[in-house]
Amino acid sequence: MLGNFDRHNGNWGFLVNEKKGLIKLAPVYDCGSCLYPQLDEKKMAYVLSNPEEINERIYVFPNSALKENDKKINYAQFLLTTKHTECLHALKRIGARIDLVKINGIIDEMPYISQLHKEFLKTMIRQRKEKIIDKAMERLS
Template identity: 30%
Template sequence: MVDLTHAKWRPNRYGGSEKKRTLLFDGKIYMVKFPEPPRSKKTSVSYIGNQFSEHIGCQIFQALQIPAQNTFLAKYCEPVTGKEKIVVVCEDFCQNGNRLLEFSKIGHHDTGSDKTYTTTIEDVYEIIERFDFPVNKFAIKKHFWNMFVVDALLGNPDRHLDNWGLLEDSAGRIKPAPVYDCGSSLSPLSSDERKDLLLKDENLMKIEEYNLCSVYRHQGKRIFYHEILKTPPADLHRSILEIVPRIKFAAPRIDALIDATEEMTDISKTYMKKSLAMRLNQMLLPALKKAQERQASEDAESRGFSR
């Protein structure tokens, strides 16, 4: 594992809520996220495990052919305390003249309305519909829902409007930005003691790992992943049909990349694999089956009409 204790740091250029530093390494710029003590007292961990969540979450997106930031894990020894930390190093995708347009910022361009956009599906659609620059709106909606399906797999409660966006290149072309900020996925707040307990109790594990909410609201209600996947809106229906087969195919590779993660405890690896398998088998595969049945009956109906 790379040791960043004597690395070349640059003044930090990234926002967000977690501690981070900007690194120049091998001629490239990286955002380095540091582990932090949790802000909530509801957890038993002394440090949040989101560096593993970030690294593995982004690798899972990439394994599913959805562009995501490149990451690697590294060591860092605090000079004053001598304490060693594991950090996640994220390659900046805004080099070569690219610019990240966080979705929340694009919402501000709407000067014709004094509305403040929030994390609702309706607002995401309204912002996209009001885009008045050349962009493939269908591709952006598709990206949003593809990401949503993978976030359901990862149990991500935090894909808010600052945590995804578009990328504008130096020629002004705009496309979805690589996925970044997966740090709240994959249970970063659970200690190994808690994971051990949950692994021994199927019901408790299901409450904690299946019954999860997205950050978004839809029709006035907070979205539970398992609920919306049962009766998806049309655009989510299409993403289920496209992404869930890819997840099924990539599942052994995803397990292998978790197993290969350095400095992660065996209990955390077992827990992560089991929670992913639970959400795939109990939530995403049944959703795929339903979506395929719905598709088959819609196809049969349209053939009937065309006869």
């Protein structure tokens, strides 16, 4: 949903509780490549005013760092066509927990980004959820 083109098997963080001997995956780790970090506000405004530009950032790029047949996987294409039912069931469990109202609230409370940047983030997250995650989850219905 965040379009992280740098997520790969060597890019995970762990939370370690040495007293209890517990290790678990960090809920957030190295997300600097999410949500188009190189776009300036002029480009954000352009994207927001052009549905085809939004769709390009949903269906064309970014691609995953993971590869299949030596080619980077496209998130939308993979989730909308995969026959890996375990992946779709995991997506359904996770997708059902996505709360756009809470996500938008977090974005709205960010003090150091402009209103345009906030609108860009909320739009891209909502669009990627609706057009990738929700559509992929419909395949299980």
